[in-house]
Amino acid sequence: MDDCIFCRIVSGDIPSDVVYRDEYVTAFRDIEPMAPAHILVVPNEHLASTDDLEERHEAAMGRLLRAASVIARQEGISDFGYRLTINTGRNANQLVPHLHLHLMGGRQFGWPPG
Amino acid sequence: MDDCIFCRIVSGDIPSDVVYRDEYVTAFRDIEPMAPAHILVVPNEHLASTDDLEERHEAAMGRLLRAASVIARQEGISDFGYRLTINTGRNANQLVPHLHLHLMGGRQFGWPPG
Numbered sequence: 001m002d003d004c005i006f007c008r009i010v011s012g013d014i015p016s017d018v019v020y021r022d023e024y025v026t027a028f029r030d031i032e033p034m035a036p037a038h039i040l041v042v043p044n045e046h047l048a049s050t051d052d053l054e055e056r057h058e059a060a061m062g063r064l065l066r067a068a069s070v071i072a073r074q075e076g077i078s079d080f081g082y083r084l085t086i087n088t089g090r091n092a093n094q095l096v097p098h099l100h101l102h103l104m105g106g107r108q109f110g111w112p113p114g
Numbered sequence: 115m116d117d118c119i120f121c122r123i124v125s126g127d128i129p130s131d132v133v134y135r136d137e138y139v140t141a142f143r144d145i146e147p148m149a150p151a152h153i154l155v156v157p158n159e160h161l162a163s164t165d166d167l168e169e170r171h172e173a174a175m176g177r178l179l180r181a182a183s184v185i186a187r188q189e190g191i192s193d194f195g196y197r198l199t200i201n202t203g204r205n206a207n208q209l210v211p212h213l214h215l216h217l218m219g220g221r222q223f224g225w226p227p228g
Contacts, residue, residue, distance in 0.1 A: 034226035050183045051192050061179040062172030065200075069164045072202070078165050081203020085227045086179075088186070089195020093225045102227070111207045112148035113199045113216070113227035 001046045006098035010044050020071050024063040027071055027103075036106030037075045037082070041068050047099045049088045068103045077105030085113060115160045120212035124158050134185050138177040141185055141217075150220025151189045151196070155182050161213045163202045182217045191219030199227060 001007045008014040010026045019039055020027035030038040043060045047053070053061065065084070072078040082105030087094035093114070115121045122128040124140045133153055134141040144152040157174045161167070167175065179198070186192040196219030201208035207228070 050179060050198065051186070053180045053183045055180065058176030058180055059172065060176070062174070062176030065164060065175040065179070066167045066169065066172055069167045069202075072165070078202070081201070081205035081208070083206045083228065084164065084200040084202070086198040087195070087223070088183075088192070088198070091195035091221075092197045092219075092223045094195070104226070105206075107205075109201070109206045109228040111228060112218070114197065114223040114225060 004098050006042050007046050024060040025067050035104035037077050039103045041101045048097045049099050051088055064101055083109045118212050120156050121160050138174040139181050149218035151191050153217045155215040162211045163213050165202055178215055197223045
C-alpha cells in the first residue's frame with residue numbers, strides 16, 4: 001500500500017532503525033519510545049488491524065509473537081521482563097492502520113495496561 | 115502441569131467462565147476484570163511465557179491472536195476497539211507462569227500501556 005507508512009518502512013522506502021527482519025515480519029524502533037527499549041513488530045503483508053485476521057494470517061501472527069521474544073533477547077531485556085501490546089482501533093490508541101505489536105522493556109510496568 | 119492454575123482451567127479441573135475453546139487455545143473471563151470485557155486467552159499446552167517460545171509454538175501463537183479477534187467480535191467490542199496485552203516476567207506484571215494474552219475492551223485506553 002503506497003500510502004501506508006509501515007508498508008513503506010517494510011519496503012525500505014522510508015528509512016527506519018530496523019532491528020529484525022524475516023519473510024513474515026519486520027521490526028524497527030518506535031520514534032516515540034515509551035520505555036528504554038520500544039520496538040514495533042509488523043507483518044510484512046499489509047493488514048489494517050487484528051480485526052481483519054483470517055486463518056491464512058495465523059503463520060505470520062505466530063511469527064510476530066516469536067520474533068518479539070527473539071528481539072527481546074537480542075535487546076537484553078528478556079530476563080528483566082517486557083510487555084507486548086497490540087492496539088485495535090482508535091479508542092485503544094491505534095494510530096497507524098497497519099497491525100503492529102509494541103515490544104516494550106527495560107522498566108517496570110503497572111496494571112492495568114492503560 | 116498439575117500445579118499450574120491455567121493448565122487446570124484448560125483441563126476443566128478448575129471451573130471458569132470459558133468463552134472460547136479450540137485445539138490450540140482456551141479463553142475465559144479474568145476474575146479481576148480491568149475493563150467491561152476482560153478475557154484471558156491461553157495456549158492449551160503449558161508454556162511459561164513468551165520467553166520460552168520456539169518455532170514449533172508458532173501455530174498456537176498465530177491461533178492465540180486470531181482467537182482474540184474472533185472473541186472480540188463475539189463480545190461485541192471489535193467495532194469500538196480493544197487492547198491485547200501479554201506480560202512477560204514479574205516486572206511486567208505476569209502473575210501466572212502460563213503464557214496468557216489479556217483481551218480488554220469496552221472502554222478507552224491511554225498511552226503508554228502501563
